[in-house]
Amino acid sequence: MTALPSQPLPDRAEPPTNPPTDPVILAEGLTKVFSSRARAGRLRRERVDFTAVDAIDLRVAPGELVGYIGPNGAGKSTTIKMLTGILTPSSGTLRVAGYDPQRDRVKLARRIGVVFGQRTTLWWDLPLRDSFTLLQRLYRIPPARFAENLAFYTEALDLGPFLDRPVRQLSLGQRMRGDITAALLHDPAVVYLDEPTIGLDVVSKHAVREFLRDLNLRTGTTILLTTHDVDDIERLCSRVVAIDHGRVTYDGSLEALRAERDLETVVRELYSRQGV
């Protein structure tokens, strides 16, 4: 059914020759097992374990822009939840920006920003501006810095026309721009974006990509991005980490991954490879 690879797929990239600086994200053997109870007979219920993330090793250096890709259900969102400290890993070690996400959750929260594409981090009934005010207090952003950042993002993401509208009245694209701003107002060192371009039109996608690239170059913010849009990866990410069934199937540069071929074909082949 799937086309045979015309070239052998590149496997894990060579480790970089010069030792990298301290990684800002460091995961070793990161694993998440979900257990649920399933029916087994009339009354009996049995515990069923499902390994959503299976011993992932990941090192991300400060300033990297990494595309974290994989088919539906691969374990991307689960990984991100563990990296933010909202989900406790079943095993493995994890450090983000020098913190243990579980133990130093509050300290870590001040250093990271998160966009969950499918749900908003904004307050539904509040005008966008009020959401930002609340974030200023939450992250204790100095007033001058807050004003500066808000002005910058309002301009860069064109928030002006809907800054005073309640979030529930915004279109998906407008809300996403608001969400991206919300994740960045406190100058986080690391930003996780879980499908930030989901549901955006071509123009908005382009604008968001340009914005993220500029952010990464200008401020050196580390970005971990999941997406199902091959163009996002192609335009943005210098490094790609692919997972499937909770395991890393590729970790290396975009160049090495596509090796002069059409990226969409490469990604399709990567996703359909079984049992790596």
Added chain:
Amino acid sequence: MRVYLTAARLSLRRHLAYRSSAAAGVATNTVFGFIRTFVLLALWRQKTVINGWDAADACTYSFLTQALIAPMGVFMTGTELGPRIRTGDVAVDLYRPVDFQSWWLALDAGRAVGSGMLRSLPPVLVGALFFPMALPLSPLRWAAFLLCCLVGYLVSFSLRYLISLVAFWTMDERGMAAITFAVGFFCSGMILPLTAMPPRLDSVLQLTPWAAVIQIPASVLFGTQSGGLAYALAFGLAWALLLLGAGRLLTGAARRKVVVQGG
């Protein structure tokens, strides 16, 4: 601290915007005030004074407690946390750099103040047009009453917060809320003032946390609380601290064990 004040202020502003639902709530609260008053008056016809309260006290109690239903959360409806757990939106709340319980207290306090402002006065005013009322004039009494309401609110919040947290395990707090609604309705004195219950039942019910929500504030306002204001505050605060502590422990457990729903 400022973050909680800002959260409460914004929550208040949000709830003040719900004018039409507040109007509907006022109408319902007032109508049920009449029903409850008729029932109480039937009881007071048998005996002119029950446990120090006369018929005017009973009418006052009826409309006063109707006025307190929304702000005090007498019906034990969970906080807005429950639905967020069910949908997985709680993921967002969980990674914020705030104390989770205080955050929800701030949001719920804003709601309580908002519904107090919109919904508390009308039932009492309308009730006063049709029934004898015995509201005291002493400002000291009113201050004591408000203090007891504050403590009662804390007790109510800590109960409702616990109910909401159940959703982390069961994915739906509504079953739990249905039970606590029934228990709370009876134990807080909505069916009958606790002081009008048979003495032995009264003395048991006076010990549950629900007694602190409306019965004790009302008794303090009428000046019939045994043990006075000091007892009322000590009783309520003890329950509030106990229940808030339980909420804290359960929050920690939820954080460690829990699974956030949705991709």
